[in-house]
Structures are given as C-alpha cells and as structure tokens.
Amino acid sequence: MTAIEIRNLAKSFGPVRAVDDVSFTVEAGTVTGYLGPNGAGKTTTLRSLLGLVTPDAGEALVNGQRYASLAHPLNEVGAVLEATSFHPGRTARNHLRIMCTAAGLPATRADEALEQVGLADAAGKRVGGFSLGMRQRLALGGALLGNPKIYILDEPANGLDPAGIQWLRGFLRHLAHDQGAAVLVSSHVLAEVEQTVDNVVIIAKGRLVRQGTLAELTQNGESAVRVRTTADFAPALEEAGARVEKVEPGLLRVYGLEAETIGQLALDHKVLLTEVAHERSDLQKVFLELTGEPVAAEAAQ
Amino acid sequence: MTALIRAELQKLFTTRIWWAMLIVMLLLVGLNLFFIIAFAGDTPQNGAAPGLPGLEDPSWLQMALSVGSSGTIFTMILGIIMMTSEYRYQTITGTFLTTPRRGRVIAAKLGAGVLVGLLFAVVALVVVGVVAVTAVLIAGGEVSFTESRVPQIAIGVVASLALYAMFGIGLGALIRNQIAALIGGIVWAYVIESIFAAIPALQGVGKWLPGGGTQALMSIDIDTGLGESQLLPAWGGALLLVGYAVLFAVVANLTTTKRDIT
Structure with missing residues (x-):
C-alpha cells in the first residue's frame, strides 16, 4: 500500500489557487523532498494531507485513508508543522504528555521522545524560553510519540543551526532507510534537503512542475x-x-x-x-529555472 | 472520551491561568463576604428597601453562601480561555492532529469545563462556608446546615459555577478570538444581564437568559423591592445553561470548528 498518496488535489483560498491538480505518491522506505518557493502551495498540500485543510477537489490519503478517519493517527502519522504551536507557559514534557494522554499512549513515551530528539535536559523547562531550533526538535518529538511509519514535515530545518540541520538529515534518513518509514519533507531551500532525499517533487504556483528521483533531476542540469x-x-x-x-x-x-x-x-x-x-550538478539552478524564481533569490540565500 | 477529558484537564493544569483565576475568584468572593458580614443587620435610614438580615438570622447564612455564585464570571472566563487559547497559541493544530474528529475535542472540553467548574465551586463554598459559619458563631447565632435552604443554595452554587464554565467553552468555540470572546462574555454578564434582571418588564425575557438560569438555580427569594421575579424552576435553570453551552458548541461545530486550520 502506498504510504502517502495525493491525487488531483486542488484548493483555493478566495481567488488564490493555492494547490492546482497536484498528484504524487511517497513510498515506504524513502525520503521525498517537496520543494518549491514560499507560497508555492507546499503547506496547503501537507495540511490537506493531515486533515487540517479541506481540499476543494481530489484526495490526500495516508495509508489509503483520509487522516480524519484514522482511529489512532499518532500511531500512523507523525507531523511537524510550523514551530510556533506550543503554549509558552507549558513545559516540553507536559506538552508531549498531553498528546500521550489524548492519543492513549503511555506517558513514558514523552521522556523517550525527548531523549530521541536531544531535549532531555530541557524537558522540565517552559516552551516560552525555547529557541526556534528547540521548538522544532520538540515538534519532532511529538511526531515520534506513536512510532509511526509515515512522517510529514513542513520546513523542519527552519531555525535549526547547521549542527541541527546535519542531525535532522541523518535522523530522517535513519527513519526512512533503517526503519522503513515514508518521509515527506518540504523545503524552499533545495540545498537543505539535497543530501537527504531520494525523490523530489517540485511545485511552483500551486502546480506540480517536476517529480522524480534526485538523479533524474540532476541529469537535466x-x-x-x-x-x-x-x-x-x-x-x-x-x-x-x-x-x-x-x-x-x-x-x-x-x-x-x-x-x-x-x-x-x-x-x-x-x-x-x-x-x-x-x-x-547545478541542481539549485535547475530548481530555480523550474520554479521560475528570479536568480537574484539565489544571491539572497 | 475519558482520555480526551483527562487530556483537556492536563492542558489546563499544566499552565498557570487556572490558579490565577481561582485566587481572583476567592478575592472577589471574600470582598463580597466582607461587606455582607460588615453590614449584617444594618437597616437603611429611608426604610424603602429592607437591609441585610442580622448574623443570627438563619437567612443571613443563606445569603452569605449564595455569594459563592458570584464565581460564575470566573468559571465562564476560564471556560472561554480553555477554548480560545488553543486558537491563540495555535495549539489547536496539534490538538486536531491528535484528535482529528473535531467534535470530540469540543465535547471533551465541555466535559472538562464542568469538572473544573465543580472544583472552583467546591473551593468557593468551603471558603465561604468556613468564614460565614465562623462569623455566625462569633455573633452567637446558631448554625444548621439542614434547616432553611442551605443545601439547595450549595447545590445552586455548584451547578451554576460548573455550567458557566461549560457556557464559556461553548462561547469560546463560537468566537475563536480570545479577546472578543472575553469581552462578549463579560459585557453580556455585567451589562446586558443586569438590564434584563433589573427592569421588571424585561424579566419575562430575562429568565430565559443565562443569568436568569443562574438565578433560578439559586432561587433565593430575598425581596429585591421590585416584586417577585418570574423565574424558571431550578432544574429548568440548569437545563437552560446546559442548553446554551450545547447550542453554542453545536453551532460552533457546524461553523467555526469546521474551518481550515492554516
């Protein structure tokens, strides 16, 4: 069964077609990079997949089902969305424990997950004092609670320091290649995921412009x-x-x-x-050509 | 569902707002109580309205206990915060990822709200009870918990605080903006309700409002000088408050809760 399947997905916000007829799949044991400039429709696609956004047309399925119909979503899908969604007055451990309670997982998973993402020392600290990178790690900890086989991450490298990015790359590869998970990771910076991903899906202005293996893509450059x-x-x-x-x-x-x-x-x-x-391989250049980004953006990086 | 209610209680008790709210509620209740003790047995000079009964008068204890119902505003505020802070801090994203059936989240919050309201009511009643009974005993009066309507009033306080927490959650689900929901709730409770309660011609409508429901629950017939107000029976008042909370929650579930989380 296909771990993640997006079929003819479309979603508009008012007059803006955020996602327009996008289809792709992610298989178990692979890391797929979902790439495109800011505002290309990546987040909308991922949020449709997670049942947070209702698509206008098409389907976004995990393990062949809509996310909202999963009986134990945390055991099937781990999601990392934007880094700000924590109550600042709550400690990291309590944040994860609440998720455990609601999902019917043992409370001990909270500390185990914090250990896995390297936050064990900050477990008792309020999230309000966390750096962006620590929040990203905490979000990832939440995704790991139910030991799922599907991971959906929206710009997880945002706010991570170079060491953190390096760690994240290794971690995602480990999840996919050693544990057989399907990993879908979005980014607007190709270089961030270039060394991590097996497959690439490129989206620009809501439309899918290229998909394939990393090798296939670089042949064009x-x-x-x-x-x-x-x-x-x-x-x-x-x-x-x-x-x-x-x-x-x-x-x-x-x-x-x-x-x-x-x-x-x-x-x-x-x-x-x-x-x-x-x-x-002039991958960055290929990416910029495909997504229609002005090359000046490259210099701004 | 019990797991979800437990998670909601955990959410509340792992942040600091609940005890801040509890302390403020106790301060207000204490202030109220102070005046009722200080002016017990006072008769106004003009004699138009009856003054407060004396401390030895059994109806004084009833009145003192009913002060606990002034905590409704705080359980309502807490209910509003329990719901709207999810939107304010965007924790609603994680909540709906953990529990994608959104109606269940709202239902669990209503359940948790009732429990928190009960807790607040019990604390308020214990504090008020201890202070009031001490005051009566010092004044040389006699205390009987079974006589007069002490049990009914205690139940009234407990029910109204619990149901107002629920009411706040329903309101918060409907109005997701925390500030707007808080202003709406407070203006309603302090301005609109008091207009309906004070003007005799409007009391026929007022009894169908949340405040009227609370009054029915307390059904304490101390003459306001405006004549007997036409209230619902106590159970009717309880149903009315539950009805408001559920109505808000159901409407919210069909409208605001369905919206995309972006």
Whole structure:
C-alpha cells in the first residue's frame, strides 16, 4: 500500500489557487523532498494531507485513508508543522504528555521522545524560553510519540543551526532507510534537503512542475568545470568543443569537457591553471529555472 | 472520551491561568463576604428597601453562601480561555492532529469545563462556608446546615459555577478570538444581564437568559423591592445553561470548528 498518496488535489483560498491538480505518491522506505518557493502551495498540500485543510477537489490519503478517519493517527502519522504551536507557559514534557494522554499512549513515551530528539535536559523547562531550533526538535518529538511509519514535515530545518540541520538529515534518513518509514519533507531551500532525499517533487504556483528521483533531476542540469587562469584559455577550450562562460576576469565556467581533458589542454597550451574544480550538478539552478524564481533569490540565500 | 477529558484537564493544569483565576475568584468572593458580614443587620435610614438580615438570622447564612455564585464570571472566563487559547497559541493544530474528529475535542472540553467548574465551586463554598459559619458563631447565632435552604443554595452554587464554565467553552468555540470572546462574555454578564434582571418588564425575557438560569438555580427569594421575579424552576435553570453551552458548541461545530486550520 502506498504510504502517502495525493491525487488531483486542488484548493483555493478566495481567488488564490493555492494547490492546482497536484498528484504524487511517497513510498515506504524513502525520503521525498517537496520543494518549491514560499507560497508555492507546499503547506496547503501537507495540511490537506493531515486533515487540517479541506481540499476543494481530489484526495490526500495516508495509508489509503483520509487522516480524519484514522482511529489512532499518532500511531500512523507523525507531523511537524510550523514551530510556533506550543503554549509558552507549558513545559516540553507536559506538552508531549498531553498528546500521550489524548492519543492513549503511555506517558513514558514523552521522556523517550525527548531523549530521541536531544531535549532531555530541557524537558522540565517552559516552551516560552525555547529557541526556534528547540521548538522544532520538540515538534519532532511529538511526531515520534506513536512510532509511526509515515512522517510529514513542513520546513523542519527552519531555525535549526547547521549542527541541527546535519542531525535532522541523518535522523530522517535513519527513519526512512533503517526503519522503513515514508518521509515527506518540504523545503524552499533545495540545498537543505539535497543530501537527504531520494525523490523530489517540485511545485511552483500551486502546480506540480517536476517529480522524480534526485538523479533524474540532476541529469537535466549540465555539469560544469570551474577553471581559474589569467591566460587567454577560452579559445583553446572552445576549439576543443566546450562552451565557455566567462564568470569574471580570470574565472571560466566550462561546459562539455571533463576536468581531465581540460588539464590536458592546459598542458598542451602551456597555460597555468590556478584552480580546476568540478561544479557538481547545478541542481539549485535547475530548481530555480523550474520554479521560475528570479536568480537574484539565489544571491539572497 | 475519558482520555480526551483527562487530556483537556492536563492542558489546563499544566499552565498557570487556572490558579490565577481561582485566587481572583476567592478575592472577589471574600470582598463580597466582607461587606455582607460588615453590614449584617444594618437597616437603611429611608426604610424603602429592607437591609441585610442580622448574623443570627438563619437567612443571613443563606445569603452569605449564595455569594459563592458570584464565581460564575470566573468559571465562564476560564471556560472561554480553555477554548480560545488553543486558537491563540495555535495549539489547536496539534490538538486536531491528535484528535482529528473535531467534535470530540469540543465535547471533551465541555466535559472538562464542568469538572473544573465543580472544583472552583467546591473551593468557593468551603471558603465561604468556613468564614460565614465562623462569623455566625462569633455573633452567637446558631448554625444548621439542614434547616432553611442551605443545601439547595450549595447545590445552586455548584451547578451554576460548573455550567458557566461549560457556557464559556461553548462561547469560546463560537468566537475563536480570545479577546472578543472575553469581552462578549463579560459585557453580556455585567451589562446586558443586569438590564434584563433589573427592569421588571424585561424579566419575562430575562429568565430565559443565562443569568436568569443562574438565578433560578439559586432561587433565593430575598425581596429585591421590585416584586417577585418570574423565574424558571431550578432544574429548568440548569437545563437552560446546559442548553446554551450545547447550542453554542453545536453551532460552533457546524461553523467555526469546521474551518481550515492554516
């Protein structure tokens, strides 16, 4: 059975078509990145999946059912939504214990989950004093309570420090690849999930623009080699069949030639290269092209 | 459902608002009681309205105990807060993720509200009872809990505080904005209700309002000087309050609670 299935989902808020005929699936044992710029419709899709938003058309199913009809939702689906949804005066432990009570889970799960997300030391502290990163960890702790096999996370890396992001990547991979869970994780920053995800679904302006494995996606992006040299090396490269882009004085981006070939050419032409670097799949560029984001956004990152 | 009610009680007792509200309620009840003790047996000079009965008078104890019903405003406020703080802090998202059948969440809150109201009522009655009985004994009066209408009044206080908590939750479910719901509830209780209670021509309508329900529950017939007010029987008053809470909750369930949580 497909863990997550979205079929022809559509949802409008007033005149805005937030999600327009989106369909994709997430299988057990994989991490799927749900990518798109802010306002693309990611959150609406995920909230439809969790029964918080009623779609206008289509279906969003978990384990073949609508979320609202699950008898024990926390045992089937773990969700991490925006980080602000805690009562500031309540402690982390109490927050999770209330979830346990309502879901019929033993209260001991609260401390176990806090341990798992590295918040054991802050268990008795009020959430009002938590950093954004700690709130994200607490939200993740809530998702883990029922040991579900499906995880739905909306921008979970927001507010995490680099170490936290690193930890999250490993944790999501562990859930999917070691425990066989289906993980759907949204992000507006491709680089955040690039090293984590197996599959990618890209959405822009409410419409699905691409879906496939990460490898399939990167094939569309041409790989390039950065070459730094003060010599006039471009004609020689072009003669050898490369396409050369002059990035700045002394820095070339070379398409269509391997780094080794470029090195050989440099030797043949007695040109000094101060840098030769393979620019791995220009995934970010592909992403920006697909989602129609102005490239300026890249610089703003 | 018991698990959900327990979760709702846990939500309330893991934050600080409940004891702040309890203390404020006790302060107000204490102030009321202070004046009733201080002016016991006082007769106004003009003689138009009867004054307070003396401490030895059995009807004084009835009156003192009924002061507990002034706690209704606080259980109502607490009920409103129990419901609306879910929207205010967006904890409603997590609540509906844990319990996607939203009607069950509202039902559990109504149940938890009744229990919290009962707790408040018992605390109020114990405090009022201890102070009032002490005052009567010091004044040399006699105390009898079975005589007069002491048990009825105690039941009236308990029921009205419990049902007002429910009423507050129903109101909060309907008006999700915390400030709006609080203002609405307080204006209703202090302004609109008192208009209907004070003007004889409106009392026929007033008895069908929540305040009229409370008065029926207390059904303490101390002459206000405006003549006997036409109240519902006590059970009718109780049903009326339950009816308001359930009506609000059901309407909320069909409207506000159904809305998308974004």
